[in-house]
Amino acid sequence: MNNPKFQVFKSPANNQYYYRLRSANNEIVLNGEGYTTKQSCLTAIASVKLNAPIDSRYEKKNAYLNYTFNLKAANREIIGRSENYTSSYGRDNGIAAVKRDAPIAPVEDLA
Template sequence: MSGKFELYKDAAGEFRFRLKAGNGQNILASEGYTTKASCENGIDSVKANAPDDSKYERKETAARKYMFNLKAGNHQVIGTSQSYESTASRDNGIESVKTNAPTAPIEYLT
């Protein structure tokens, strides 16, 4: 089973997306968007930027966990990962985004 984007409206009324791997695990989440069209543009940006390793910002959290941001060409964050226990797990998450995002369909939950 391949990955998919889920587009939904949060409790505050903003549109968000999350990228799920084929196993159902969340691997990337967006910030809130005011319109569905803006959220769809964010998904398109993830699809376009996901294959480029230079677009990933690898970080360590204050709690000594590991995460990453996917950035667009303008250096704006377009998706954020969950926290991982190790750099290897984080790097596997990045590879999953690279594999799943470019062809993932959008499932509309709103």
Template sequence: MGKFVITTRANGEFQFNLKAGNGQTILTSEGYTTKAACTNGIESVKTNSQDDARYDRKESSNGKPYFNLKSGNGQIIGASEMYESTDARENGIASVKTNAQDAATDDQTA
């Protein structure tokens, strides 16, 4: 089962990573100035992760596929790693859909 891990960045901002059951990071958030905003971001991932239209499938300047998960207002709430193929990117999206909705939260800032 997946989990959201909340950590603090070097600049003091909070961020979360969604990790799959095998521990691999499958989605990373932006930096948040408060833990409450970070927690709201996690809830937004849980809400939006099941809607395929919320996934913005992209390609980096070096040709690597990746995706962003967006909220209903179009704001990016999480970004994937860079993948070697579009099939791998689709597997990453499927993993977010599978893991996000029921994922526990592991707050490592406390």
């Protein structure tokens, strides 16, 4: 088992910075949108850490064999998107991992 962590990386395709949250089992449980600066990406991570423990910040999406969630800030802007899950149980476990791991996860700079 690894420790949970945020990873910041820069896409060579569009030169934007992204983050992903890896849980203790090294699975990616949350992804951020593209940011033009590393500082903006780090600010988004700080917002995720702040909002992750709050139940009402999660928006659950249901479709046949495609369950996802979004994490939203207080202003209702999406600050993180989940991977796709094949069941609502898997999705809910993903939310639990974000709630548990995001507030304490360190940031690994891969950019």
